[in-house]
Amino acid sequence: MSRTGRVGVGIIGAGVISGTYLENMTAFADLDVLFVADLDLGRAQAQAEAYGVPGHGSVDELLARDDIEIVVNLTIPAVHTEVGERIIAAGKHVWSEKPLALDHESGAALLAAAETAGLRVACAPDTVLGAGIQTAMRAIRRGDIGEPLTATTMFHVPGPDAWHPNPEFLFALGAGPLFDMGPYYVTTLVHAFGSARRVAAVSSQSSAVRTIGSGPRAGTEFAVEVPTHHAAVISFEGGQSAQSTFSFQNALPRMGFVEISGTEGTIVLPDPNMFDGESTLWRFGQDEPTTLPAVGSTYGRGSGVLDLARSIRAGVPERASGAIAAHVLDVLLAVSSAAASGETVNVDSRVQQPTPLAEDWNPAAATL
Numbered sequence: 573m574s575r576t577g578r579v580g581v582g583i584i585g586a587g588v589i590s591g592t593y594l595e596n597m598t599a600f601a602d603l604d605v606l607f608v609a610d611l612d613l614g615r616a617q618a619q620a621e622a623y624g625v626p627g628h629g630s631v632d633e634l635l636a637r638d639d640i641e642i643v644v645n646l647t648i649p650a651v652h653t654e655v656g657e658r659i660i661a662a663g664k665h666v667w668s669e670k671p672l673a674l675d676h677e678s679g680a681a682l683l684a685a686a687e688t689a690g691l692r693v694a695c696a697p698d699t700v701l702g703a704g705i706q707t708a709m710r711a712i713r714r715g716d717i718g719e720p721l722t723a724t725t726m727f728h729v730p731g732p733d734a735w736h737p738n739p740e741f742l743f744a745l746g747a748g749p750l751f752d753m754g755p756y757y758v759t760t761l762v763h764a765f766g767s768a769r770r771v772a773a774v775s776s777q778s779s780a781v782r783t784i785g786s787g788p789r790a791g792t793e794f795a796v797e798v799p800t801h802h803a804a805v806i807s808f809e810g811g812q813s814a815q816s817t818f819s820f821q822n823a824l825p826r827m828g829f830v831e832i833s834g835t836e837g838t839i840v841l842p843d844p845n846m847f848d849g850e851s852t853l854w855r856f857g858q859d860e861p862t863t864l865p866a867v868g869s870t871y872g873r874g875s876g877v878l879d880l881a882r883s884i885r886a887g888v889p890e891r892a893s894g895a896i897a898a899h900v901l902d903v904l905l906a907v908s909s910a911a912a913s914g915e916t917v918n919v920d921s922r923v924q925q926p927t928p929l930a931e932d933w934n935p936a937a938a939t940l
């Protein structure tokens with residue numbers, strides 16, 4: 573029997589990013605955040621109490637609850653699909669933090685398990701649903717730059733070892749700048765161009781060891797297991813191309829850079845890891861650029877969970893779908909294997925290009 577009304581939500585993983593999810597999701601009238609779980613029970617309790625969530629405890633306790641329909645998986649990438657499979661087995665929908673999986677097969681298996689069970693998997697990033705990127709997408713759709721042709725994206729920082737208290741996972745399989753930050757940029761490119769089809773890339777690693785720079789473990793050295801710089805050229809099914817760099821080894825931080833050019837102009841988008849920010853439009857023959865202020869929702873992380881909840885109730889597809897996340901993962905895996913092999917790598921999966929959100933889409937409204 574399909575349910576009605578507000579949607580019960582539980583969270584697995586009470587680490588660094590859980591605070592921003594909890595802050596937003598507890599403000600959304602259509603969601604009822606009921607439980608926080610973590611391997612570290614004290615961390616789950618602290619986060620539940622900090623955000624007024626009534627329940628906290630183990631993953632098993634969370635999964636046994638009948639009133640929880642969506643489980644938000646905020647664990648580290650290495651266990652995203654393992655935890656996701658348990659959520660599906662418990663009969664609940666999944667919202668996963670990115671990346672969806674470490675490899676194509678386990679991501680595909682998770683989506684297949686959900687489909688068999690009549691459940692959904694949706695996945696971060698939901699930043700692309702924010703006012704900033706959506707305003708740019710509407711501009712592209714209405715032809716402000718003519719026919720979109722090319723893109724340049726750049727994410728360069730020294731690395732999260734400086735600020736994350738437990739940064740090892742960010743330098744392990746499933747992360748590095750490509751899998752940790754790539755989803756924001758590549759998802760934005762898929763929203764702008766549609767499916768990618770082929771990738772060429774090179775990558776490098778500046779140092780085999782890094783040192784934790786903050787928190788109680790500051791000064792601890794750890795091994796870097798993945799490349800920390802990638803330069804990729806991605807071509808899309810519609811003939812467009814993008815050159816993208818992802819780096820954890822640049823002393824000069826340059827992040828959030830996304831520029832898309834077309835037959836009539838160029839649009840500079842705001843940071844795809846943020847929900848807000850204006851776009852700048854440069855048109856041929858025009859001396860000065862036009863500023864496009866962000867119009868739409870500026871709620872942050874958790875907006876995609878809200879969209880998933882409303883989509884379940886309405887019986888329509890969710891926007892930050894598992895299919896898009898799986899395609900984005902395929903592109904990132906292709907960058908990785910193109911760099912390792914020195915060959916161009918085809919991307920076989922295809923997705924429907926998402927349509928931009930309406931300007932008045934409001935996650936805070938009570939609609940259920």
Ligand SMILES: NC(=O)c1ccc[n+]([C@@H]2O[C@H](COP(=O)([O-])OP(=O)(O)OC[C@H]3O[C@@H](n4cnc5c(N)ncnc54)[C@H](O)[C@@H]3O)[C@@H](O)[C@H]2O)c1
Pocket residue numbers: 584585586587588589590609610611612615631646647648649651655669670671738752
């Ligand atoms: N930190 C950020 O700024 C940020 C931003 C956006 C997205 N993310 C993504 O969010 C996810 C979590 O990142 P984080 O920075 O919060 O990590 P974190 O290490 O701070 O927290 C992860 C939490 O998950 C728990 N956990 C791990 N395995 C578990 C399991 N099997 N069962 C239950 N709990 C488990 C850990 O105990 C920990 O409390 C990652 O996928 C990351 O890419 C992080």
